[in-house]
Amino acid sequence: MPPSASGAVKARRTQVSTRALILKAATETFIEHGFNGVSIDQIAAEAGVSKPTIYSHFESKEQLFVAIMNAICDSFETPFQDPASDSEELPVILAKIVDHYTRAVLQPGVVAMHRLFASEAERFPELSRRYYEVGPNRVHKTLAAFFKTRMDRGEIREGDPLMLAQFFAALVIGPTRALLLFAVEKRTNWAMVERRNREAVTLFLKGCEIR
Numbered sequence: 001m002p003p004s005a006s007g008a009v010k011a012r013r014t015q016v017s018t019r020a021l022i023l024k025a026a027t028e029t030f031i032e033h034g035f036n037g038v039s040i041d042q043i044a045a046e047a048g049v050s051k052p053t054i055y056s057h058f059e060s061k062e063q064l065f066v067a068i069m070n071a072i073c074d075s076f077e078t079p080f081q082d083p084a085s086d087s088e089e090l091p092v093i094l095a096k097i098v099d100h101y102t103r104a105v106l107q108p109g110v111v112a113m114h115r116l117f118a119s120e121a122e123r124f125p126e127l128s129r130r131y132y133e134v135g136p137n138r139v140h141k142t143l144a145a146f147f148k149t150r151m152d153r154g155e156i157r158e159g160d161p162l163m164l165a166q167f168f169a170a171l172v173i174g175p176t177r178a179l180l181l182f183a184v185e186k187r188t189n190w191a192m193v194e195r196r197n198r199e200a201v202t203l204f205l206k207g208c209e210i211r
Helices: 003-033 040-047 051-057 061-076 090-105 108-120 125-152 161-181 190-208
Strands: none
Touching: 003 040, 003 051, 003 061, 003 108, 040 051, 040 061, 061 090, 061 108, 061 125, 090 108, 090 125, 090 161, 090 190, 108 125, 108 161, 125 161, 161 190
């Protein structure tokens, strides 16, 4: 590999690593101190980078906050990005979706971030709306598009795809997330999550079957 090409690859790897480092530090700092209680200086110190370095990746603290939720949502969309998922049978792909979804949303750090957004909603309404758009609403729209495709194929009964997506998401994560948000449980019981996932898929398919 020519020296210039090697240098370019190294620069790209360094850039990716620095961005990931900043996101990790920002997530931990936001969880500990809240959005309003954190400065870019604190995040820079936690990440071990300079303040200008953070601004070279993110224009503002708000944009950094939103990027964290985008990263979480990207992990949920993995099953839809797999070309094979389009041809998989509905029960199979739904099982994959709920497993990816719960693993993405019910991680302790993600639950803590959700609690943080809820606590800051009235003080930062615009930030809350952005969170809703890149978080729950993005998930619902992605899921709705998937359900619409399966409706068109005659695999599930006709209905409002977006409403169906909202119901499905609530069915999957609602019980466990409520226990975690209110600290009834201190950590995610993954064995119970798996049981609930299987029941959620069974109930959903039963309710959406064509009669």
